[in-house]
Amino acid sequence: MDCLVYIAGDVMSYSTIDYVYQGRVKRSFFSAHAIARLTNQGKVVALLPDSLLYYKDDISQYKEMLTKGYRNMILSRLNEVNVDFETRKDVEEFVNSLDIRVIPNVGVGSPYQIDDDAHLIREQGPDNRPRYKRHQYKSERSPVFIYNVVYSVFKDLADNGCEKFTVDLTHGTNVLIAITLIAGSLFDSTFLMAPVIGSPGSAVTVVDVTDIVRAFKDSYGVYLSIKWVDERYFRDYREKLLKINVKNYQKERDVLKSLRGLDPSIVMELLRNLRLGFSVNALKDMEDVTANFLTIKGDVDKLKEFYESWYDHLSLENEGNILLSNFYSTLTVQDLIVKGDDIERLKGILDIYIRAQYYDNALSLGRELAVAICLDKHGGGVFESNGKGHGGQEKAPTPYDQCNEVINSLVGKEKGIIDSRFVQYRNILMHGGLSVDLKTQIKDKKVVNKNPEKTDNIIRYVSEGLKKDLAKIEEILSKENV
Secondary structure, three states: OEEEEEEOOOHHHOOOEEEEEOOEEEEEOOHHHHHHHHOOOOEEEEEEEOOOEEOOOOHHHHHHHHHHHHHHHHHHHHOOOOOOHHHHHHHHHHHHOOEEEEEOOOEEEOOEEEOOOOOEOEEEOOOOOEEEOEOOEEEOOOHHHHHHHHHHHHHHHHHOOOOEEEEEOOOOOHHHHHHHHHHHOOOOEEEEEOOOOOOOOOEEEOEEOHHHHHHHHHHHHHHHHHHOOOHHHOOOOHHHHHOOOHHHOOOOHHHHHHHHOOOOHHHHHHHHHHHHOOHHHHHHHHHHHHHHHHHHHHHHHHHHHHHHOHHHOHHHOOOOOOOHHHHHHHHHHHHHOOOOOHHHHHHHHHHHHHHOOOHHHHHHHHHHHHHHHHHHHOOOOOOOOOOEOHHHOEOOOOHHHHHHHHHHHHHOOOOOOOOOHHHHHHHHHHOOOOOOOOOEEEEOOEEEEOOOOOHHHHHHHHHHHHHHHHHHHHHHHOOOOO
């Protein structure tokens, strides 16, 4: 079921107008009614701020009275505006079917007072002209509290049949609009507004602002992808870029043509290889990113300048395939680029793993990096082992075999001179917890670690001790007799 959620506003000041959406027109004096009819909603929910109406301080009746008061407010305004019989009946039906949820607000205002029958109270003004009686409202509630209330409404609706939401953000205070936008974005929502500036005139076009929410989520996804070294958050925006017809532009053509050829897959490949622990592959990916980075950044900075001087680049106003924030989020990949020789860059990747909390990758790379440092100190070599020949005959050990043995002697569990946790924690994580170090027992289809290790200990070691131990190993290897 599709559900419309809107923030209830002061309809007593609204005028009848034509609302236009996707070529269809509905005449009404408030947007929610028009949008509900133009989008064929199965359910309509009004978020009624407690700052709109006031009933005497009787908490036991507060919600019920404000709900009735809001229905009466709409019907009262209906009697004051010029609408035809069909519209009148339609508004009455709309009001009677409303699901009204009272929500808290924050700020200072003047809500309408309602009587014991939930009708707006009239009084004589200073000029002897009738007016509606108001009450002073002041609230300093936490916005987080309000967010939780609004989110709870969306969650309740989603749990009870609302599969998709249309959210009308036309009315409401700035705080409520922002909170409803954020809460609604966590669900499958379309966001609409009917912007009116000054006198409304004869018609207003309902604007779909959903792409703005998607733009934020996509750009934030790119940012998180790079921060946490996980390409699965990344939003590949190549398809949108390829839709840009550069022939439609004059001043911006060269920059757009260059950006249109941008392939963010080189960033995704770097993130993927880092996440999977293919650190050597990641070295090549870093070179690819670096080779393209300055050109991309230059083009993106020029694009930013176009929008800063938007009045000289109005040809861009209908280009929905450009999201400036996506480009700048992608450029944060520079934080993952490590400089220096390959050994130093592998140490930098170790830092990336520790920062991104990839503890298994950090321990695995740290162990093999120690061997790589040893090989480099002794003239180089290949990661290959001779082992034993046929019939158990020993073959000459390779440089890798020799360095591997040296590292085992330094960090071995029994006689290592470096803290044995280096290898022990690596084995625990790389074996998925099925490890001799944990004395894992298998019996009757149950798996139990007889020698459990606290996760916090592993995290603390990787974060604080791993690089120190690696530095000790490198210091020892620097001695000529090792």
